[in-house]
Amino acid sequence: MVLAITRRVHLIGCGMPKSGTTSVATMLAPVLRAQHEFEMDQAAQVRLLEQSGEMTRSEVSAYLVDRDRRCNAEVDSTSFLWTWSDRLPELFPDARFVATVRSPRDWCRSLAGMLLTMSDVPEAHRDWGRATVNRDLGSRPLGDAQAFLRAAMDHWRQSARAISMLPVDRTWWCRTEDLSVRADDLARWARVHPDWLRRVPANRAVTPLDGVRAVLTDERVEEAITSGDEEVWQSLGALADSS
Numbered sequence: 001m002v003l004a005i006t007r008r009v010h011l012i013g014c015g016m017p018k019s020g021t022t023s024v025a026t027m028l029a030p031v032l033r034a035q036h037e038f039e040m041d042q043a044a045q046v047r048l049l050e051q052s053g054e055m056t057r058s059e060v061s062a063y064l065v066d067r068d069r070r071c072n073a074e075v076d077s078t079s080f081l082w083t084w085s086d087r088l089p090e091l092f093p094d095a096r097f098v099a100t101v102r103s104p105r106d107w108c109r110s111l112a113g114m115l116l117t118m119s120d121v122p123e124a125h126r127d128w129g130r131a132t133v134n135r136d137l138g139s140r141p142l143g144d145a146q147a148f149l150r151a152a153m154d155h156w157r158q159s160a161r162a163i164s165m166l167p168v169d170r171t172w173w174c175r176t177e178d179l180s181v182r183a184d185d186l187a188r189w190a191r192v193h194p195d196w197l198r199r200v201p202a203n204r205a206v207t208p209l210d211g212v213r214a215v216l217t218d219e220r221v222e223e224a225i226t227s228g229d230e231e232v233w234q235s236l237g238a239l240a241d242s243s
Helices: 021-028 040-052 057-071 079-084 104-117 123-132 145-163 183-190 209-215 218-224 227-242
Strands: 011-013 075-077 096-101 171-175
Touching (some): 040 079, 096 145, 104 145, 104 209, 145 218, 171 227
């Protein structure tokens, strides 16, 4: 008997934080081996060491390759991978990418809502804040709404610009709000039958968005968004429309 050897499915979800990376892993989990936020604590430390110069680019690349081996997933949908999206295509030439994107207006409020529902913000989340925007968003994100919005928009800008550099022919872009209605497109990109997908995305938990909206008013959020942010968001939306 001859056994056919098939190439490993390798999808990397490195969308923006709070944009649907959990949902992508959850939707594909019934048919593919899926992981989400694998080794977040270790990866945060690697990022901090890279920023301080204690780890070289080649050492970080070696970590990413070894992390992928340990993860052993067909779908590695992880929000912090956007940090290294500039080198992932080269490190994993057979991989294809899923990039979920979210508007800055919705994103700021969603991030605040998530932090408010946490009784204690995990150290890994704090480390990622320090590694990306050099600010600790903390467990009381609305104590100073303007400071929170400055830090949140710094985070949004960095992740949005990073993932916009992913190779067009190897990336499927999708707006967060469209994940459910575009489930068939995701199935085609993953090369699985659409009937096998879990149709209801994850993260349907209720967050105190009424309280968030009362503090993060439309006026305050609009003041935090620049014309450059609008251009970046339009370009991401165009990528999602063409995927």
